[in-house]
Amino acid sequence: MMIELSERMRALVQPHLVDAEPYDPMFSPTRINLSANENTYGIPAAVRAHIDEALAQATLNRYPDAMSNELRDEIAAWHGVRREQVCVCNGGDEGIFNLLLAFGGAGRTVLTCPPDFSEYAQFAQLLQTSVATVFRDPETMLPDGPALVEAARAANLAIVTSPNNPTGDLMPLDLVAALCDACPGLVMVDEAYMKFAEPGASALALLDEHPNLVVLRTFSKAFGEAGVRCGYIIAAPDVIDVYAAVRQIYSVNVLSQAAALVALRERAAFDEDIATIKRERGRVYTGIEQLLAGTAAGARVWPSSGNFLLVRLPGCASRIRTRLRDEYSILVRDFSAAPGLMDCLRITIGTPAENDEVLTALGALVKEELA
Numbered sequence: 001m002m003i004e005l006s007e008r009m010r011a012l013v014q015p016h017l018v019d020a021e022p023y024d025p026m027f028s029p030t031r032i033n034l035s036a037n038e039n040t041y042g043i044p045a046a047v048r049a050h051i052d053e054a055l056a057q058a059t060l061n062r063y064p065d066a067m068s069n070e071l072r073d074e075i076a077a078w079h080g081v082r083r084e085q086v087c088v089c090n091g092g093d094e095g096i097f098n099l100l101l102a103f104g105g106a107g108r109t110v111l112t113c114p115p116d117f118s119e120y121a122q123f124a125q126l127l128q129t130s131v132a133t134v135f136r137d138p139e140t141m142l143p144d145g146p147a148l149v150e151a152a153r154a155a156n157l158a159i160v161t162s163p164n165n166p167t168g169d170l171m172p173l174d175l176v177a178a179l180c181d182a183c184p185g186l187v188m189v190d191e192a193y194m195k196f197a198e199p200g201a202s203a204l205a206l207l208d209e210h211p212n213l214v215v216l217r218t219f220s221k222a223f224g225e226a227g228v229r230c231g232y233i234i235a236a237p238d239v240i241d242v243y244a245a246v247r248q249i250y251s252v253n254v255l256s257q258a259a260a261l262v263a264l265r266e267r268a269a270f271d272e273d274i275a276t277i278k279r280e281r282g283r284v285y286t287g288i289e290q291l292l293a294g295t296a297a298g299a300r301v302w303p304s305s306g307n308f309l310l311v312r313l314p315g316c317a318s319r320i321r322t323r324l325r326d327e328y329s330i331l332v333r334d335f336s337a338a339p340g341l342m343d344c345l346r347i348t349i350g351t352p353a354e355n356d357e358v359l360t361a362l363g364a365l366v367k368e369e370l371a
């Protein structure tokens with residue numbers, strides 16, 4: 001549903017904002033919500049108890065530590081970097097916004113590789129930054145490496161995603177390195193879903209050799225803290241200085257810092273659920289592949305290194321999404337109107353029971369709609 005700004009406000013806002021849309025995802029309450037790539041297992045009970053203790057002890061009448069230094073140190077120790085290379089953000093979103101705020105702007109261009117995370121283009125628009133795109137191959141959904149590198153030479157900034165949301169593929173590290181070499185400005189690798197990938201895929205390994213690399217992480221996905229609003233970037237210390245200069249000083253509140261710190265200290269407790277999600281991803285992938293076999297031409301599911309799968313259901317994606325919601329109370333994400341994602345749905349990997357329900361419901365609907 002598109003909502004427009006009022007006539008009165010269109011006359012008052014900055015000219016580049018007249019077509020900005022008020023954003024409200026309007027989540028329908030459903031029994032099973034697999035629409036936002038959250039960790040549907042929740043936080044392990046023992047960790048949750050420790051978070052509750054930390055929250056109970058948090059000092060609320062004082063401002064938070066502006067730079068979240070305790071959390072920064074824990075993040076730095078985990079990734080083998082220095083405190084000076086870490087900036088904690090109010091969700092990964094703020095890390096993206098502040099990148100564009102500081103390094104984008106009028107007359108500058110950010111390179112992206114769609115279909116990707118829609119907020120890159122949305123934030124770029126808010127910050128008057130032009131967006132240059134090199135679309136993925138429509139069939140494999142993989143990036144066109146040489147074209148990306150070429151485009152990076154002419155861009156002020158590049159953002160790539162690994163694993164990519166919503167296509168699930170990893171950005172090869174040699175391509176990330178080539179982008180860093182080609183781009184005269186910063187290259188952000190958004191690793192919101194990296195905990196679901198196999199080890200060795202993170203661009204963090206390239207930081208030492210590429211001082212223009214910025215890696216983004218979040219507590220919202222594998223760590224089950226989407227409601228906490230905490231993420232971070234890792235980059236060269238002078239990049240962090242820029243973030244520290246442009247960010248809203250107290251954007252990461254006391255409660256978020258406390259909840260993220262406990263989750264990080266007790267990160268091993270999440271490993272079992274993450275392993276289950278990865279296993280389930282394989283099972284659901286195979287299940288969907290089987291139920292699509294011999295149906296419409298073009299029906300398919302893509303392999304994924306994230307906690308979600310992209311599925312193409314020619315001619316009926318939107319209808320199947322609506323029927324999943326209304327008849328089965330299962331919510332998935334409809335991307336069928338997004339550029340490069342015609343007929344596509346994105347389904348988050350849930351618990352084994354949730355995934356069983358998705359496979360059963362999808363099996364029935366595909367028989368009716370796609371046969």
Ligand SMILES: *Cc1c(COP(=O)(O)O)cnc(C)c1O
Pocket residue numbers: 037090091092093094117161164165190192217218219220221226229230231
């Ligand atoms: C979820 C997500 C983020 C960050 O989300 P936050 O909740 O703001 O931390 C960043 N990038 C991608 C691709 C995502 O899917």
